[in-house]
Amino acid sequence: MKKKWISAISGLAVGVLASAVFFGDFSPKQPTSTASAKTNAEKVYVPFGKKDEYYLFASGGHSGQLFVYGVPSLRRIRTVPVFSLDSATGYGWDEHSKKMLGGYTWGDLHHPAFSETNGEYDGKYLFATDVANSRAAVLDLKTFTVKDIISVPNTSGPHCAAFVTENTEYLFLPTRFAVPLGNKYESLDDYSTKYRGVMSAVTFDEKAQKLHIAYQVALPPWSYDLSDAGKKISKDWAVITTYNTEEATTNLEINASKEDRDFIVLFNWKELEKMVKEGKYDIVDGQKVIFPEKQKGGIYLVPVAKSPHGVDVTPDGKRFIASGKLAPLLTVFSFEKAFKAIENKDFAGERNGIPILKYESVVEREVNPENALGPLHTQFDDKGMAYTTMFISSEVVKWDPNTGEVLDRVPVQYSPGHSVAAEGDTVSPDGKYLVSLNKLAKDSYLSVGPSHPESMQLIDISGKMEVIQSAPVDPEPHYGQMIKADKIKTINVYPKDESNPDAVYNQKDARIVRKGNEVHVYGIAMRSKFIFDAKAKRPDVIEVNEGDKVFVHLTNIDRDEDITHGFAINRYNLNIEVQPGQTNTVEFVADKAGTYPIYCTNFCSALHQEMTGYLLVKPKQ
Template sequence: MKYLSSLLATAGLVVFFFILSGCNQSGQNTGALSSDVASQVYVPPGQHDEFYAVISGGFSGQMSIYGLPSGRLFRVIPVFSVDAEKGYGFNEETKPLLNTSYGFVPWDDAHHPELSQTNGETDGRWVFINGNNTPRVARVSLRTFETEEIIELPNSGGNHSSPFTTENTEYVVAGTRFSVPIPQKDVTITSYAENFKGALSFIKVDPETGRMEVAFQVLMPGFDYDLAHAGKNNSHGWMFFTSYNTEEQNSLLEVNASQNDKDFIAAINWKKAEEYLAQGKYRELPTSYVHNYWDESTQMAYSETIKTVKVLDPSDCPDMVYFLPTPKSPHGVDVDPTGEYIVGAGKLSTDLTVHSFTKMLKAIDEKNFDGDRYGIPVLNYDAVVAGVVKEGGLGPLHTEFDGKGYAYTSFFISSEVTKWKLGTWEVVDRIPTYYSIGHLMIPGGDSKKPNGKYLVALNKITKDRYLPTGPELTQSAQLIDISGDKMKLLLDFPTVGEPHYAQGIEASKVAPNSMQYYKLDENKHPHATLSENEARVERNGNEVHVYMTTIRSHFAPDNIEGIKVGDKVYFHVTNLEQDFDVPHGFAVMGANNAELLIMPGQTETLYWEPKFEGVFPFYCTDFCSALHQEMQGYIRVSASNANTALRWWTGQAPEM
């Protein structure tokens, strides 16, 4: 800890002097921006941004949607964490999405958003994101901007190298960061090398519906699998995973896992894996994990438990996995737009190691191996390396590409972005970031067709960049113009949670498909109330179902009597509106969960337990109209043994 903080302090000092020197040189980096720069990020009122940025919420568990170049926040999409504002994880419909084999898990650590691709280009259909803590992958629709599916990963611990996609979204992957006993069992931790394994999961994605299933897992040695990227063009069919802790240590990793001079990038031939799968060379391991999916027609999530998983063991499947030796605990592994270069970022060094796919195939062909690990051939380092980017900075993490022959790498320790040329490996430009950049993002920057106009630096440390807000600060992203020879800082903007990784996409690929409202006549929710005439209250023992509708500006029914203390009340509220941007909210006094926020045409359900006798108000929370404040009602709660008649109305009370 002491070591880390002194390292950080040193890094901070370095940055400090960097700023000073930058200030003296040009003033450009410290915020003294020319009006020309301001106009580059200015999107006039009523105009739209050119790009969507999908930014991970990191430990908030969510994902947020920003506009670029303005840096304006449009929406926070709840994914792995409950969101009281939207009722996500609180209403009955969305609760199953957060189900796991451990029961309801209301939080996760979301790291890497990944846009779906067709022919290696972002297609604007879905965005996938990993949950790191309780290993999961989620799929979010870019039509509704809602979470549609979450799948748990068996045999995994810490889903970090995820959910990177193949060229046509055949698979998104999920490599375990923490190796664990497979299957899980009660063993001493010191038996790590003997008992622990790393599972790399290949999740098949249905090309029409996007529905995910764990197609197979490759059972790897017990290393830590850190990040991944798929091959492109010629290297399509391969998936590359970085690893660290090839020392197979289980304690004090900061020292013990930093001893090997080289760790590995694992190259997995998934087309070969498919062949082995078809030949039946897999084992079907018993396990238990859940698959949760949203059904748009019934507007409900369902959760199912899956009991087995197909596992491929590299020792049974020759030619499926190779190791590319890569110096110093490589973090990011990034494949250039052509698919030829595989960039490994040795995070404890100053250099980047670039492997050549062509040379890799040649080395495999010539069996140019330096031995093996657990039967997996280790390729000869000199035979596969295309080049080394020297002295790029300190602590390289991630690389993206501009499609114009340049690569951009983030350096955490020296807090900068370095631009270098593919092929010559020479560094051509560098720009400081504020502070300690993790990932960086260029729209389409990990696809075959990057849009090399902007780069977003996703920083880990904020310090003095904004007005202070006590000890806890927002985190920060920075927009950098990369259209010219020199990188140019344009904008700082704060983010929700930690902006771990992000992806960007041209607005024209997404905006035209964005849904405006749910069609009421397609609402197949089993508790939908499709017209005010059908609004009613039904009692079944102590379970009460209120079939309620909302339309500007009243509830039906808005007066309810005959509810008793100890009842289990379900408010099934249908929003009858059929217009863009007319949600209604529903909140009832004393509810132990949250509000409902119901989009037009949708039905949502809030569970409520009346605890005391009395008359309790409920009301609309989303300012819907000039008479929003009048959109309210009462529910009368009688003693549990009372015989108050069950009745309900809007406007005129029915005759007793």
């Protein structure tokens, strides 16, 4: 018996040894993955139940929309309609958004900017501008919805906006196109005397959630490209790049780049504010307009290499950096030197009544990274290092603003325009991540035909720069801002507003009221039915006469997270969304007699298909 046990044990041992020989891994052991040695996939993977560390808000350009991504995953979370219609949410069909859009059906959304407190993003509001139709908008980040849109007179194409001062005192909107004040007709032969580039100072009333134009400045008839507000020691100042200071009116590709230098506009908004308080302005098209040739002070010109694109203020507020675009130069200017030059009146003449500071009195250094071509835009990390996109050489270059030394560079695919760093436009950037917003994708993704998506690439900047993720994006991200996710405090359900006369929170209060040829429907949406008239034989039916003006005030009384209802009428070309707890209104004329099904467009329950009703339109006799 003992021998049998020994034999069995020996056999088992031989089997284990054989398995180890045939299946064992005798290669040198690699350390298991750690926080400091993650693969790229691990760096960007956000498992179910976890959330991204940052929100990225990217401008949607001529889509008129705002694209919201999570970082580091680069998963697209939401598309927020701002200046364009959106049938999925009914934006532009409900009365609030329809009125805000003012009859426009598209826009060109540029350069989103967060509200700030002490130079830090506060996560409360986001501002954006429409280059196509000269508008500005504000979004409430509790709901990711637009609260106000204003049209900006005397201006055409606020491209280098919005940029926000350190405590959101103002957002400034300089214009890309010079036009006659009041948008009147004037011959281009009189361009230099009759046309103006206008900068608008806009304030935001947080309580009323409304934007207002405080004043405007009638600048020379140049194109104003990009801009930034000062920080800390320069917090009362701001800078704007210009091109076409040649004042060309045709073939700008050649004629707007003849001179070796253009200008950066350097202005003190506190001084301009003081001028307005003292009445030193003219009224033009209903706006208070400062004319620099009449009111001296507060605005200066700094010479810079021709056709610059970006101008960016360092986190410490001591410098502003211009990117050459046509010149391979990055020019570092000193605010302190500029202040001293202004104090000493160290001027090299003037243009259009605005003093020109001597270049050598303001410049700190010129930086020309070897073989780096087409510098456009600069962001910063937590150590104050600069990251500049190079459009022509398709790369991002890291360099030290204190010395001009090039520290690192990484290729991107392809032709980057703007970039956005984590909290990169604040007084205390986070470092960690930079997203390159590339103008061309070319062969990066599966082909979808001749029209390609754009490309966003996530770069790990915590050590040596490395591209760790790539995502396609719809046209066209001009700029973005990246904010810590925990700074944004959203709501899941709209609070009850008993003061709203259009709201209905109790089923028995649903009713239809006729006022002449107006019909007001005070209805509710709930899983899984509409109630338009609680006392009617068929409470989910709206019956009107042909030609009636119909107002449907619909309240979603479901107060559970993510239970949104829609309201659409077949063949009436309308749809609106009603989020949990929200009351929304749609207005239309019942100009087609007949029978039209009503249905919920947002899936809300297992009986979603049954959430229907009818619009019955009696024909005229």
